[in-house]
Amino acid sequence: MHPPQHSAPPAPPAPPNESPLVKRPMNAFMVWSSGERKRMSARHPKMHNSEISRRLGEIWRGLGEDERRPFREEAKRLRAQHAIDYPGYKYAPRKKRKERGEPPKVAPQAPLPCPPGSPPPRDPQLHPPPPPTHYNGFQDGYGYLPYPCPPRPEPFLPSVSDVSALYGFGLYDYGEHRGAPQQVQYQTLEVDGTSFTDL
Numbered sequence: 757m758h759p760p761q762h763s764a765p766p767a768p769p770a771p772p773n774e775s776p777l778v779k780r781p782m783n784a785f786m787v788w789s790s791g792e793r794k795r796m797s798a799r800h801p802k803m804h805n806s807e808i809s810r811r812l813g814e815i816w817r818g819l820g821e822d823e824r825r826p827f828r829e830e831a832k833r834l835r836a837q838h839a840i841d842y843p844g845y846k847y848a849p850r851k852k853r854k855e856r857g858e859p860p861k862v863a864p865q866a867p868l869p870c871p872p873g874s875p876p877p878r879d880p881q882l883h884p885p886p887p888p889t890h891y892n893g894f895q896d897g898y899g900y901l902p903y904p905c906p907p908r909p910e911p912f913l914p915s916v917s918d919v920s921a922l923y924g925f926g927l928y929d930y931g932e933h934r935g936a937p938q939q940v941q942y943q944t945l946e947v948d949g950t951s952f953t954d955l
Contacts, residue, residue, distance in 0.1 A: 780847055781838035784827040785816050 789812045796808050838845065
């Protein structure tokens, strides 16, 4: 099995204000898989590319060192040729592009009037909005919309024991116990020099 002779393709002409895009040299797996991928996709035209990649990875991991050696040598040759063709090359991955652009910003809305019986609105001078938080260099995506009225306290909810007493249920239906827990009495019994603890 001889690896196909690959050479680095020339970089496409770049726009005047951008540097040309130079691809990294292929590693041994890429050299081997480039030919294998074509054969596998020809044999299985409906197979998804990710499934082909997964299968190629399994096959590559199953190859012995002797089977991999020619592809490692070809990758080494490609690296050397790449260094000659592009002296001073340094790999710089491209930044990920946002697929659908930035999410639309929500314009702040006018505060809603307070419902009757609620506390008076908060004064923005006395209660300023919190500072924006930053996570890994990104500002928190949630905008601060001032809430003019402080939240009303939740109504008092009765306990389970009060509800169960109201409807005549036993207290143990809900696993509640009143009073001190029962004391457990232990007895130690000795038979033929062996002691046993009995409840």
